[in-house]
Amino acid sequence: MSKRENNKSILLIILLLLIVGMAVGYAALSQALVINGTATITTQWNIEFSNITEGKMIGAETATNPSYTATTATFNVNLLYPGATAEYKLSVANKGNIDAVLVSVDGIDTANAAEPKDIVYSINAVANDKLTAGSTKDYIVTVTWPSSSTQVPTTKSKVATITLNYQQAD
Amino acid sequence: MTKENKKVILYIIILILILIGCSLLTLFIIPEFFESSTRIANTILWIALAIISIPIENDHTRFKGKKEKIKTTLIIVIIYNMLYFLLGIPLGYARNPLSMKFFSIIKNLIFIVGVIALQDYVRSKVINNVRRKINYVIFTIIFVLMRLDYSEGIAVFASGEKIFEYICSVIIPEIAKGCVCSYLAFTGGTLLVYAYSIPMALIKVLLPIFPNLDWFLTSVFDILISVIIFLYNNYEHTVKTNRLTRKERKKMSPIKLIPSMAILLIAVSFIAGFLPAKPIAVMSNSMVPTFSRGAAVISVKVKDPSKLQVGDILHYRSENGDIIHRIINKKEDENGEIVFQTKGDNNGSPDSKLVEKEQILGKVKIYIPYLGYPSVWFGEKILGRKSSITI
Numbered sequence: 001m002s003k004r005e006n007n008k009s010i011l012l013i014i015l016l017l018l019i020v021g022m023a024v025g026y027a028a029l030s031q032a033l034v035i036n037g038t039a040t041i042t043t044q045w046n047i048e049f050s051n052i053t054e055g056k057m058i059g060a061e062t063a064t065n066p067s068y069t070a071t072t073a074t075f076n077v078n079l080l081y082p083g084a085t086a087e088y089k090l091s092v093a094n095k096g097n098i099d100a101v102l103v104s105v106d107g108i109d110t111a112n113a114a115e116p117k118d119i120v121y122s123i124n125a126v127a128n129d130k131l132t133a134g135s136t137k138d139y140i141v142t143v144t145w146p147s148s149s150t151q152v153p154t155t156k157s158k159v160a161t162i163t164l165n166y167q168q169a170d
Numbered sequence: 171m172t173k174e175n176k177k178v179i180l181y182i183i184i185l186i187l188i189l190i191g192c193s194l195l196t197l198f199i200i201p202e203f204f205e206s207s208t209r210i211a212n213t214i215l216w217i218a219l220a221i222i223s224i225p226i227e228n229d230h231t232r233f234k235g236k237k238e239k240i241k242t243t244l245i246i247v248i249i250y251n252m253l254y255f256l257l258g259i260p261l262g263y264a265r266n267p268l269s270m271k272f273f274s275i276i277k278n279l280i281f282i283v284g285v286i287a288l289q290d291y292v293r294s295k296v297i298n299n300v301r302r303k304i305n306y307v308i309f310t311i312i313f314v315l316m317r318l319d320y321s322e323g324i325a326v327f328a329s330g331e332k333i334f335e336y337i338c339s340v341i342i343p344e345i346a347k348g349c350v351c352s353y354l355a356f357t358g359g360t361l362l363v364y365a366y367s368i369p370m371a372l373i374k375v376l377l378p379i380f381p382n383l384d385w386f387l388t389s390v391f392d393i394l395i396s397v398i399i400f401l402y403n404n405y406e407h408t409v410k411t412n413r414l415t416r417k418e419r420k421k422m423s424p425i426k427l428i429p430s431m432a433i434l435l436i437a438v439s440f441i442a443g444f445l446p447a448k449p450i451a452v453m454s455n456s457m458v459p460t461f462s463r464g465a466a467v468i469s470v471k472v473k474d475p476s477k478l479q480v481g482d483i484l485h486y487r488s489e490n491g492d493i494i495h496r497i498i499n500k501k502e503d504e505n506g507e508i509v510f511q512t513k514g515d516n517n518g519s520p521d522s523k524l525v526e527k528e529q530i531l532g533k534v535k536i537y538i539p540y541l542g543y544p545s546v547w548f549g550e551k552i553l554g555r556k557s558s559i560t561i
Contacts (some may be wrong), residue, residue, distance in 0.1 A: 008242065009241065012244055012245055012248075014243055015245060018248075018252070022255075036264060039380035040385065041268040041380055042268070045268070047267075067469045096269070097209050098267075100267075119367060133208065166267065167269055168269040169269070
């Protein structure tokens, strides 16, 4: 074996050892890492919004027509009086060929804790809901101004970012 | 032609016909009729193809130095992945959608890594048994087509923007990967292709997190690794199969390309907006006479928006896209937050909505006339955009 070839073997071994070291370090630090969203790593995994439509509207007017992209769905609604409620039907499609399961729904609590607290969001999606490859699921997102509310909020608009986290089903 | 040669040619013809048939199966028939069992059907298909390929001879003089090439490839793949994962420190990490449970990992090893291994085995057998250059190209195209993602169907053609994203994020990286895999198969056989494709596939199945990169950066890195692997292997191959002088070796060394690669990466980061300054092409005449349509401006990120002054040119995000207009008033809203009133120099009235801190993308510092025209044309004709876009 030439000197050059030998050096290469040594470098390869060092790199492999480094990887083991990094894995140990990662295991120790993984609790401290901030992890956001889902990575796009394989084309076999492809979950996206396929539609958004207006549902039941009581005392509510759509301000801008609901729209969606693969990863975001947007609606803008005006609630006219306490007791008003607006529903939007959101379709999620599994266009890949790996079965998926909804692991968590984030953002509802944060949105509802923000001002104005009189505007309340909810979604009927629950964890462990399965979305098999090639199938579509509909969820209802509801935004309500409770009838028990007696005051007109000082801040009159509220943005909610709701995240549906899917993972491969076992 | 000897009896043995005739046998090999017959095998290749059969394999070619099966491969073309399987392309049609993979693209159209399996997803349509097998739906959630697509992965199983696809795996069985590739097992069958691999079995058929076994009798084909696969040893060549051009495999000289195969071990060295494998080591070089492994070293590059490891270093690349280390650097790639370090990107997560500034950009954040995202969760792997694949489950990390034991049986799911086994499933993914079979259906994802296993299929890639089978595909590259068949690729190596085919590539090393064709002789005309055109056949290399044809088989590389067939393998690229078989690995492409068709799940979105005609939705890919919904808009110019979607087509552009699909070409950049799926087609170009797959072509780059396909070309480099075929080249590795040609110069080192199955094991050399495995040195590249298997670790890359294993990482996707085994690691729980990945750097949080958007489609653009993911594509850039996919193409980059293919280019680096090709350059280094081409160098190794040339050195092993030709008698080169020291001077010629030095001239060919891919290390010489590191500065150009670094410059290219910096340029890509600049255009993509990962550096504090970002170039923007102006698509309207609303800021005439300061700058007009087709000008290129440099937008610099603003650390503290409260320091922005009346007269500064603001780059901000609106519902209709990115806008570059001048600040004509700075005030506080009902919650005590600073908001800006903006207006195009050439517009008769201010913009209808006030700009909040969260919308601010940068402050325009430099403008160069005409430099942004190619982007303006591309944005309007291909992407169908009307506001300002990145060059």
